[in-house]
Structure formats: C-alpha cells, structure tokens
Amino acid sequence: MNRTDALACHVRRLGLVEYEDGLEAQSLLATARKADLIPDQLLLLEHPHVVTIGRRTRYLSANVGDHLRVSPDVLARYDVEQYETDRGGAVTYHGPGQLVIYPILKLLGRRRDVHQYLRDLEEVIIRTLEDFGISAERIPGQTGTWVGGEKIASIGVHLSHWVTTHGVALNVNTDLRFFDLIVPCGLPDVRMTSMAKLLGAPVPMELVQERLLIHFQEVFDRHLVERPIEAESVQVLLRTPEGKYLLLKRTERDGGFWQPVTGLIEPGESPADAALREVREETGVNLEDVIPPDRPRLLPLPYVHAFAFSPADALPLFIREHSFLAALPTRPVIRINPLEHDAFRFEDATTALSLVRWKGNRRALILSERLEAAGDVHPANASQALHL
Structure with missing residues (x-):
C-alpha cells in the first residue's frame, strides 16, 4: 500500500x-x-x-x-x-x-x-x-x-x-x-x-x-x-411433509460439509429467482412444477445475514445471504450435480442441526421449525411468527 x-x-x-x-x-x-x-x-x-x-x-x-x-x-x-x-x-x-x-x-x-x-x-x-x-x-x-x-x-x-x-x-x-x-x-x-x-x-x-x-x-x-458487500447469496431449505430437510454434501475438494441448497445471486437476478434456479441446478427439482400454483413456492424467511469468506490465496470478501423455505407436497427425486455435491440425505431438524457446519444454516433451520410450529406458512405472517 x-x-x-x-x-x-x-x-x-x-x-x-x-x-x-x-x-x-x-x-x-x-x-x-x-x-x-x-x-x-x-x-x-x-x-x-x-x-x-x-x-x-x-x-x-x-x-x-x-x-x-x-x-x-x-x-x-x-x-x-x-x-x-x-x-x-x-x-x-x-x-x-x-x-x-x-x-x-x-x-x-x-x-x-x-x-x-x-x-x-x-x-x-x-x-x-x-x-x-x-x-x-x-x-x-x-x-x-x-x-x-x-x-x-x-x-x-x-x-x-x-x-x-x-x-x-x-x-x-x-x-x-x-x-x-x-x-x-x-x-x-x-x-x-x-x-x-x-x-x-x-x-x-x-x-x-x-x-x-x-x-x-x-x-x-x-x-x-x-465498501459495498461483494456478493449476495441464497440458502433454500427444502422440507418434506414428514418434516425432513434435504441436505447436500459438498465434494471433498470444496470442503466435504453438509448444507442446504446454496448459491450466489447472479447479476440482474432477484433473491427469489436465484433460489428457484439454485434448487433446479443442485437437485434437479423445479419447484414451479412440484408445488401447486395456489401455494407459495418459496417462503422468504425473515433472516438476512452477512459473513466473511476468504477464497484460497485471496483477500477476504463479504457475502449477504437471503434465506428461503420450500414446503414440498411430496418427497421429490433428487439428482445432484456431481461437480458440486457427492451425496444427499433427508433428515429431521435435530439431525440436520447436528450436521450442518455454518451458524447461518442452523439459524434458518430453527426459524423454519418455529414457522411450522406456528401453523401458518403464509408469507404475510412469517415475520410475526419468527423472532431473532
């Protein structure tokens, strides 16, 4: 300098x-x-x-x-x-x-x-x-x-x-x-x-x-x-009617840890559009086909947080992450992208909380469970049902 x-x-x-x-x-x-x-x-x-x-x-x-x-x-x-x-x-x-x-x-x-x-x-x-x-x-x-x-x-x-x-x-x-x-x-x-x-x-x-x-x-x-935040991302929780969450395991090259669907928001994309795209790319599931049109395909969780990330041999940058929940009517067939993930599993909230690595993932899981307990998944009521 x-x-x-x-x-x-x-x-x-x-x-x-x-x-x-x-x-x-x-x-x-x-x-x-x-x-x-x-x-x-x-x-x-x-x-x-x-x-x-x-x-x-x-x-x-x-x-x-x-x-x-x-x-x-x-x-x-x-x-x-x-x-x-x-x-x-x-x-x-x-x-x-x-x-x-x-x-x-x-x-x-x-x-x-x-x-x-x-x-x-x-x-x-x-x-x-x-x-x-x-x-x-x-x-x-x-x-x-x-x-x-x-x-x-x-x-x-x-x-x-x-x-x-x-x-x-x-x-x-x-x-x-x-x-x-x-x-x-x-x-x-x-x-x-x-x-x-x-x-x-x-x-x-x-x-x-x-x-x-x-x-x-x-x-x-x-x-x-x-300085602006360098990137924005999404995390998407896919929950089955039995209350189980989809977790994906990153390849060993990328850390080998379990997490929900995640990904960066591309230029010109809204967080919701990025969430739908990431679910398609990482799981092969098109939420617009799976979830009936009279139900919300994505519920934005009232949880947006920032964190630092340091790529290999690079300076730290900051990412702001938006959180979503997709309540699936049935358990879908999952087709993972082998370039990003090498395994998947559906687990209840307690097991999922013990497996995911990052605090932001755990926070979103807890909020999703509280929303389910509140008995109303309409977006207009999410903020009242959840508290940070």
Missing part, C-alpha cells in the same frame, strides 16, 4: 451478523491488516441475541456463572447464546437494535497507546450522542460511555501486533431487559440505558451510523471509504 492507502479506512455496513461469523471476519481482516495487504477496516453491524464473556470476567470471579443472573437453560429459552472471547472487559450483551462497531486498525506512532485508543473510542460515542441532544460522559476508572450515571455504550478490545479487534456496543434501540439476565461489565449495580429510552422514541440506525462515521473520521484522522 502507498501512504495514501495507509490513511484510508474501508467501511462496511453489514447489517445482521452472527457472533461467530463476526469473530471469523475480524480474524481474517486482522491477519490481512498485519501483513499490510489491506488498509484499516471499520465494520458496523448488529448481532442476534448473545452474551459474550471477556477476559476480565474470570479475573473478577473464576466462576462465570457469578456474572449471570439466570441459568444457561433460561438463556437458551430466550435464544441468547454464550461465547467466551479474547476481548478485554467482563460480560456484556449484544442484540438487535444495538450498533456494534468493530475497528480493525493498525495503530502507528503516537497512537500506539492502548489507553488513548480506548479514550478515542469513547470520544467518538460522546460526539455522536451529542448530535442527538444526549450529553454523555466518561466515569473515571471505568471504560465506556455514560449518561446520567447509566451506561449507554460498552467497550472491549483486543490488540495483537498493534492491530485492533472487537470494539464498541452502542445501545440505540436495544431491548434493555436482556441486560437483566447478566451482571453487565462485572458491575452489580450498573443500570443500562439506550438512545431510544432517553429520547422517548426509536432512533433510525442509519442516521446513527452516519453521525458516528463523521466523528470516527475526525477522532482517528482516517479517510473513510465505503
């Missing part, structure tokens, strides 16, 4: 990202940044419900359970996952309506100061909140940003060879009740707040992102360059 590139920072607005996919994306980008293969990166995203456990947690108490106010079974009932991470800080919660900011920066010169880096992150949040009429502050001895004694933004970072990962979680429209399930940041008496709570109404996430980018550029002296 030349000197101009070194001051650039690529911004990616990713939308919903599974937590484990977020970890993988940061790892791929940090590795490339250490090798100076890419400029600095800034990821803006939201996670599904998840509790993350930072390095300081076990320093405060060897028993992680001391930082949870409910049992793991209760967390599971609320669809809240748990992950131990290498970031600083204790336990926190991420979920829909919370803006998560992951800077992958190579700190140079005078910026090689961890404490100053934390203060700079706080400054970005303070300036952003000021644009919305919210007066935020620091509390001496505590990392994060506070409003009237309540915490609105949590910070936990990791540095390796002066390249940063993890970052900031700003409560924009967050459901604050989920913080009642944990001891946030290891502070038993802390109260959490959000922009929506303080302003009395939901706040447009895109507007918060816009203001935050302006202040990030100012505070960190970076030239921000918006």
Whole structure:
C-alpha cells in the first residue's frame, strides 16, 4: 500500500451478523491488516441475541456463572447464546437494535497507546450522542460511555501486533431487559440505558451510523471509504411433509460439509429467482412444477445475514445471504450435480442441526421449525411468527 492507502479506512455496513461469523471476519481482516495487504477496516453491524464473556470476567470471579443472573437453560429459552472471547472487559450483551462497531486498525506512532485508543473510542460515542441532544460522559476508572450515571455504550478490545479487534456496543434501540439476565461489565449495580429510552422514541440506525462515521473520521484522522458487500447469496431449505430437510454434501475438494441448497445471486437476478434456479441446478427439482400454483413456492424467511469468506490465496470478501423455505407436497427425486455435491440425505431438524457446519444454516433451520410450529406458512405472517 502507498501512504495514501495507509490513511484510508474501508467501511462496511453489514447489517445482521452472527457472533461467530463476526469473530471469523475480524480474524481474517486482522491477519490481512498485519501483513499490510489491506488498509484499516471499520465494520458496523448488529448481532442476534448473545452474551459474550471477556477476559476480565474470570479475573473478577473464576466462576462465570457469578456474572449471570439466570441459568444457561433460561438463556437458551430466550435464544441468547454464550461465547467466551479474547476481548478485554467482563460480560456484556449484544442484540438487535444495538450498533456494534468493530475497528480493525493498525495503530502507528503516537497512537500506539492502548489507553488513548480506548479514550478515542469513547470520544467518538460522546460526539455522536451529542448530535442527538444526549450529553454523555466518561466515569473515571471505568471504560465506556455514560449518561446520567447509566451506561449507554460498552467497550472491549483486543490488540495483537498493534492491530485492533472487537470494539464498541452502542445501545440505540436495544431491548434493555436482556441486560437483566447478566451482571453487565462485572458491575452489580450498573443500570443500562439506550438512545431510544432517553429520547422517548426509536432512533433510525442509519442516521446513527452516519453521525458516528463523521466523528470516527475526525477522532482517528482516517479517510473513510465505503465498501459495498461483494456478493449476495441464497440458502433454500427444502422440507418434506414428514418434516425432513434435504441436505447436500459438498465434494471433498470444496470442503466435504453438509448444507442446504446454496448459491450466489447472479447479476440482474432477484433473491427469489436465484433460489428457484439454485434448487433446479443442485437437485434437479423445479419447484414451479412440484408445488401447486395456489401455494407459495418459496417462503422468504425473515433472516438476512452477512459473513466473511476468504477464497484460497485471496483477500477476504463479504457475502449477504437471503434465506428461503420450500414446503414440498411430496418427497421429490433428487439428482445432484456431481461437480458440486457427492451425496444427499433427508433428515429431521435435530439431525440436520447436528450436521450442518455454518451458524447461518442452523439459524434458518430453527426459524423454519418455529414457522411450522406456528401453523401458518403464509408469507404475510412469517415475520410475526419468527423472532431473532
């Protein structure tokens, strides 16, 4: 990279990202940044419900359970996952309506100061909140940003060879009740707040992102360059009347793992058209022939997520995946494409969940089962039946 590139920072607005996919994306980008293969990166995203456990947690108490106010079974009932991470800080919660900011920066010169880096992150949040009429502050001895004694933004970072990962979680429209399930940041008496709570109404996430980018550029002296997601894809669950799902096994050359029908959206294609085409190409099944015209051939699941992918000997790229369900009237004859897959099987949801490799596939399977349990597969009712 030349000197101009070194001051650039690529911004990616990713939308919903599974937590484990977020970890993988940061790892791929940090590795490339250490090798100076890419400029600095800034990821803006939201996670599904998840509790993350930072390095300081076990320093405060060897028993992680001391930082949870409910049992793991209760967390599971609320669809809240748990992950131990290498970031600083204790336990926190991420979920829909919370803006998560992951800077992958190579700190140079005078910026090689961890404490100053934390203060700079706080400054970005303070300036952003000021644009919305919210007066935020620091509390001496505590990392994060506070409003009237309540915490609105949590910070936990990791540095390796002066390249940063993890970052900031700003409560924009967050459901604050989920913080009642944990001891946030290891502070038993802390109260959490959000922009929506303080302003009395939901706040447009895109507007918060816009203001935050302006202040990030100012505070960190970076030239921000918006980068689009490089590709879009589909995953299609084919479910039989017996409640079994079609799984395809990738060839060993392509990883040898099990997954539903998947594929990239071609230029000019809609996600639904791509889904119909991929089913034909990968299984030999034409859904327009198999499913009666009075029934939906595809049900769009309310689950669109992004993830990073690193082709062999290439730089990481991002893919946004759209999810669909096809409720088959009978079990069809499957003719796989031997160039892509070498086996197929129909399995119930429990077995399918144990076989598929990627979190996004598992999430779609769970949502499909909930939709079936709701007893209504009409597209107009899908969003009400399913919740992330």
